[in-house]
Amino acid sequence: MNNIKYILLSAFFCLSIISGCKKDDTDTGNEGEFYPRIFDRSGAFQLANRIIAEGQSAVFSGLQFSPSDRAEVVWKVNDKVVSSDTAFVFKPTSGGEYKVTVEASFNGQMTSRTSNILVNPNTYSFKPFTNVALAYLSVDGLAKDVDWTKVTHVAFKCAWVNSDGLDVSAGQKNQAADELVARAHINKTPVILGISGNLSGIDGWSRYESNDFGAVIIDPAKRAVLVKQVVNYVTARKMDGVDVMMTDMSIGADKNIAAVDPLIKELKAALPANSIVTATVTTNWLRWGYGKLAAADWVNVHAFEDGAVSPGAARAQPSSYDYMLSCAANWVSIIPKDRIVLGIPAFGLRYTAIDANGNNLSWGSYDYVKYFDILKHDPQAFSKETTDMSFGVFYNGIPLVEKKAKYIKSAGFKGAYLWAADYDVLGEQSLMATIAKDLK
Incomplete structure (x- = not known):
């Protein structure tokens, strides 16, 4: 019995020593x-x-x-x-x-x-500018895509209008809109919310047979709800204005276009004082339906991509200097040039199949390529307008962008915008940097 008691006491004593020497779970090791x-x-x-x-x-x-x-x-x-x-x-x-x-x-x-x-910051002042140099980001754009020393304004196309109202989920992903606004305001740059209907892709044009946006803004009651939703989002995110990108052109286009002017007026009246409200507009015959858009601070003219992609069309530059001039002239007949901001593309038209004559094969034999992808294919592409990707890709390189920007300034237009800034690159080969340099 005494032996058993001795053994139990010895075991208890050893366990006590071991327990007393034990470190906490995270402090193991020498x-x-x-x-x-x-x-x-x-x-x-x-x-x-x-x-x-x-x-x-x-x-x-x-x-x-x-x-x-x-x-x-x-x-x-x-x-x-x-x-x-x-x-x-x-x-x-x-x-x-x-x-x-x-x-x-x-x-x-x-x-x-x-x-x-x-x-x-709660309070900030915007940097002074003579001409607008607007970086327009697509839904995939991020703050890191912007060189803040090269822009006067930034627009972010992160909102869609559909039958349920305003969809801003894209801007909320990973706080993309919040980061963009914070960095913009730190750099004294206003941020504009871009709203539109469904877009077809890289070119930023309307999806065929889509009428989500148009169906809302032609109805005064639905338009009033949309205005309230836009104002609430812009105010909550501390944005500085709204751009109405009218892209529903295939169904009831004339009615849709006519509804842009009242939408602009209602947004301008409902947003905080000094908010920027603009419209991005088409250049075809529908331009007459917009009216003078007098309430808009300025009008962004989609002065690129002439649409010559029909079967048998010659492979050529769709966003030429002459095409921009014709688009500018068309809108100057409606509103003063000092309210016009002309668009410049940061993407190219690529032909993927050609016919026996070397022309575009069909309606489905082309697509669009972002400027930074063109540069990956051809590091010298920045100095040209075309390169040998597939059956040729036509785009705006630095010489053409420089020519356009110099004309915009010398002719007295309000400025230029780049669609889309996240298709661009930063540094010496940047199209946005070229625009900024030549608009100073």
Whole structure:
């Protein structure tokens, strides 16, 4: 009996020693070789960018540090030490871009987590400009596609009008619209919400037989609901205006076009003071149906892509200098040129099949290619208007864009817009940079 008691006491004593020597679950290993760790189970650093408005806070809590109670914790904002607590609340006093970093150090080793915070300023003034240099982003556009030194305005085509009203889900994906607005306002650049019906693709034109947008705006009651939805979204996202891209041209086009003017007037009246309201318009015979669009701050003229893609059509430049001149002249007969912003494409027309005469084969033997993809195919494409992709792709390279921009300025037009800015590249081969340079 005494032996059994002795054995039990010995076992208990050993277990007590082992238990007393046990480290916490995250502190295993040789302390001399231990590497500190930060556990972010709450997801405080999950997003690479966090976008908040001035007056809001970014909270970093729920973090665990290892070895617990022994790791030295330091918080930094833009590399300046601001706290040594295990949690941190960042309260910016002004708009801008900030880097928040937490570091955990132990035994000469250090690990860290970083979050970029974009703070949309409450008050800002727009940079001065003489001519509009508008970067128009497609639904896939992002803030990283914009060189803020080269633009006066940015439009984001992230809203669709359908039978259910305004669909803005694309702009909310990964906070794309919020980041764009924050970066724009930090760089003193206004952001315009682009709204349209269904688009056919890269060219930004209407989808065949689509009438979602038109069916809403021709009905005064539905139009009033749409105006309210647009105003609510623009106000909530702190955007600076709206562009109405009228693209429903295949069904009831004349009625749809006629409804753009009252839509512009109602948006202008309902939006906050000094909001920008514009229209992107067609250049064919339907242009007469718009009226003078007097309430619009300016009119974006789709002065590219002449549509010569019928079977047997000669392969040629669809967005030529002469075509832009004819589009400009057509609209000058309706409104003054100092209210006209002329469009320039950042994509090309590619022929995928040709007939025995070397002309376009059929209605389905062409497509469109983004400027940056053309450059991938031919690194020297920026200096030309055509290259040997498939049976030839025709586009606007830097020499043609430069010629167009110089004319726009010298002739007294309000400016130019690029569709779409996210098809462009940044740097020396940029079409947007060329436009900006020649409009100064």
